[in-house]
Amino acid sequence: MxxxxxxxxxxxxxxxxxxxxxxxxxxxxxxxxxxxxYSSYLDMNITELIDGVQSDKCVHLFSCSDCKNDKRITIDKVIK
Ligand SMILES: [Zn+2]
Ligand SMILES: [Zn+2]
Structure with a gap:
């Protein structure tokens, strides 16, 4: 699984x-x-948070095609 x-x-x-x-x-x-x-630019807390989330979630960066606004969206992984 x-x-x-x-x-x-x-x-x-x-x-x-x-x-x-x-x-x-x-x-x-x-x-x-x-x-x-870019890990060298980030402090450890953020890196740890992302690592902790990685098991069943995938964090994607979304960017607006019009105004270049960025947003992080957490995606639930699915069973293959
Ligand atoms: Zn993904
Ligand atoms: Zn926009």
Missing amino acids: EQICPLCNGLQEYEVECEECKGKMIDKGRMSDYYDN
């Missing part, structure tokens, strides 16, 4: 309405990918 993220695996499209401009926010990928790249 394996839990996978439906967004990372292309099983599901996820659209979020932008709180700022009501535009469409699009998935920019896994938050942990960003943390891997």
Whole structure:
């Protein structure tokens, strides 16, 4: 039994309405990918929080295509 993220695996499209401009926010990928790249800029508390969440949740970064507003969305993983 394996839990996978439906967004990372292309099983599901996820659209979020932008709180700022009501535009469409699009998935920019896994938050942990960003943390891997930029981990040196973050303090340990944030990194630990993300690690703790990773087991059955996947945190994605969404960005508005109109106003560039960013938002983190926690995605529930599904059983494969
Ligand atoms: Zn994911
Ligand atoms: Zn927007």
